[in-house]
Amino acid sequence: MKRKALPVLRKTSIAVAAASLLLGLTACGSSDSGSSGSDPSEPLRIGASPSPHAEILGYVKQNLAAKAGLELEVKEFSDYVQPNLALDDGQIDANYFQHKPYLDDFTKSKGIKLSWVAPVHLEPLGVFSKKVKDLNALPQGATVAIPNDATNGARALKLLADNGLLTLKADAGTEATEKDVATNAKGLKFKPLEAAQLPRSLQDVDAAVINGNFALEGGLTPATDGLVLEKPEGNPYANGVVVKAGNESDPRVKKLVELLRGPEVKKFIADKFKGSVIPAA
Incomplete structure (x- = not known):
């Protein structure tokens, strides 16, 4: 009986060892790639x-x-x-x-x-335009392109507010949207676009609020081409x-x-x- 049991035990041991090896390899392969x-x-x-x-x-x-x-x-x-x-x-x-x-x-x-x-x-985020050389010269009902992601869109609205083109609700914060615009004396219309597309939009809108890196890639020099720029203090x-x-x-x-x-x-x-x-x- 013992002699017959030995092969079974050996096969079981081999199977357990193989399963352990497979588990180890699987665990290695499933590690977080990051x-x-x-x-x-x-x-x-x-x-x-x-x-x-x-x-x-x-x-x-x-x-x-x-x-x-x-x-x-x-x-x-x-x-x-x-x-x-x-x-x-x-x-x-x-x-x-x-x-x-x-x-x-x-x-x-x-x-x-x-x-x-x-x-x-x-x-510094900036306002750029091919049609006016001063923010105050924007016409009534002007179209302004802004970044379409939440944080930079809010940042764009704040820049416009800081320069007197509109006001935001007191609790607007860093996630402000068009719904948080309290007053808009010029009746500005906002055109949210992917940030990378904003420099190309200048031909089609009255002004655009553009992130600095995409302004540079679009051939703009924010320090000289921007009508206004964000202030660095406390930014x-x-x-x-x-x-x-x-x-x-x-x-x-x-x-x-x-x-x-x-x-x-x-x-x-x-x-x-x-x-x-x-x-x-």
């Missing part, structure tokens, strides 16, 4: 808008990174959605294109966990570095932030963008 980018020996893959973010990162990569022992791979994105999705699913290790109010709204609406690391620069919309939650202590990220906030990059920003981009405090 956590794989924390190996300090690998290049830091970072997503960025072409201008000014990728230009600033390009300066760091060419002039500062090697000396600091940092290897960068910069991937450019042309919109405000894909860089966060790519970060969430592990295609990149960090991104640099957005301000914290946008990040907070995006992560809440998408149900993903990304973490703000540090601010780097401010791109919550500084752009900064973001990682997937849990990777805040990645030594490569810490090293990059130190370089981006250092004196060499601040001087590069000042010299290159001449007031259209401003280093964060």
